[in-house]
Amino acid sequence: MEGQISFVKMEGAGNDYVYVDCFDQYVKNPQLLARKVSSRHFGVGSDGLILLKPSPRADCFMDIYNSDGSRGRTCGNGLRCAARYMWEKSGKTKTDLRIETLSGICRAYVHPLNERRCWVQVDMGRGFVRNVPVPVRELGRFLPAGIFVSWACLCDIGNLHCVVMVKDWREVKEKPVLEELDMNRVGHFLENYPDFGEKVNVEVCAKIRAPQKEIYVSETEVCAPGNLAVRARVWERGSKETLSCGSGACAIYLAASRMIKADEALPNGGESSCQPMKQCCVFMPGGRLHVENIGGHLFLGGYATEVFTGKV
Ligand SMILES: N[C@@H](CCC[C@H](N)C(=O)O)C(=O)O
Numbered sequence: 095m096e097g098q099i100s101f102v103k104m105e106g107a108g109n110d111y112v113y114v115d116c117f118d119q120y121v122k123n124p125q126l127l128a129r130k131v132s133s134r135h136f137g138v139g140s141d142g143l144i145l146l147k148p149s150p151r152a153d154c155f156m157d158i159y160n161s162d163g164s165r166g167r168t169c170g171n172g173l174r175c176a177a178r179y180m181w182e183k184s185g186k187t188k189t190d191l192r193i194e195t196l197s198g199i200c201r202a203y204v205h206p207l208n209e210r211r212c213w214v215q216v217d218m219g220r221g222f223v224r225n226v227p228v229p230v231r232e233l234g235r236f237l238p239a240g241i242f243v244s245w246a247c248l249c250d251i252g253n254l255h256c257v258v259m260v261k262d263w264r265e266v267k268e269k270p271v272l273e274e275l276d277m278n279r280v281g282h283f284l285e286n287y288p289d290f291g292e293k294v295n296v297e298v299c300a301k302i303r304a305p306q307k308e309i310y311v312s313e314t315e316v317c318a319p320g321n322l323a324v325r326a327r328v329w330e331r332g333s334k335e336t337l338s339c340g341s342g343a344c345a346i347y348l349a350a351s352r353m354i355k356a357d358e359a360l361p362n363g364g365e366s367s368c369q370p371m372k373q374c375c376v377f378m379p380g381g382r383l384h385v386e387n388i389g390g391h392l393f394l395g396g397y398a399t400e401v402f403t404g405k406v
Pocket residue numbers: 109158160165166167168169170171172253254295330331332333338339340341342
């Protein structure tokens with residue numbers, strides 16, 4: 095269909111995309127190619143397609159298509175992998191990059207750790223919480239007995255996310271609250287909820303005990319006591335359930351810092367301070383993501399890895 099197009103498949107916390115360098119290649123029909131390459135059985139297998147194009151204002155323009163062919167406005171994990179790709183393309187010299195998306199220009203910082211591993215941090219901007227009610231009562235119909243919604247809200251991180259914090263009222267320790275969820279039903283319902291005005295991404299999360307001591311997120315990042323640690327499952331607009339979502343992790347941080355009182359996130363009920371939490375460690379099925387608030391901006395960190403290259 096498209097002739098021979100070279101691609102590289104990359105993943106960030108298991109959120110995998112097929113990347114096409116469009117500095118010297120042209121993709122005529124990205125919607126169709128996205129559907130074709132994303133197929134897990136008949137294609138390369140991915141959560142979508144990302145085209146890296148020249149930009150007059152930045153090191154590149156990242157154009158993202160979900161696995162159903164719909165276009166996304168931004169993508170946290172995609173930005174991190176795009177930064178890693180552009181760093182390699184620069185002969186591993188440029189570690190501080192500017193990447194343009196439909197939601198604006200983001201700064202990304204590549205920290206090479208060894209031959210294979212890179213930790214990449216991207217400034218996802220401020221984000222904001224939208225004042226639109228989430229249909230919590232109706233959502234309850236899709237939750238297993240005994241699990242209820244603590245709070246839910248809609249966040250804009252350059253793309254829209256509905257973040258739902260759930261709790262098990264039986265308070266049974268180590269109970270797999272999230273594994274019991276029918277993400278298909280919850281995801282479909284919230285993604286297409288008409289009052290949101292457009293399709294949204296969905297994160298369902300559950301708090302894990304606040305870290306008593308530092309959690310080592312990576313060789314370079316820790317989640318310090320007094321901050322939030324959550325587990326989350328993700329349903330992406332246009333791609334169904336994925337193993338992680340970077341903008342989703344930022345949405346969780348933003349929603350949680352609005353909805354949870356600072357001392358609740360602290361160990362032992364929080365005796366030591368009323369500081370707003372600065373970081374959040376999000377454990378998703380594909381890996382860990384780290385969100386840090388630096389001067390009001392959400393910095394998303396995580397590994398970015400090349401999986402393989404090929405031609406389609
Ligand atoms: N996986 C992404 C988000 C991808 C786009 C999203 N599905 C949308 O259409 O808004 C991330 O890591 O942020």
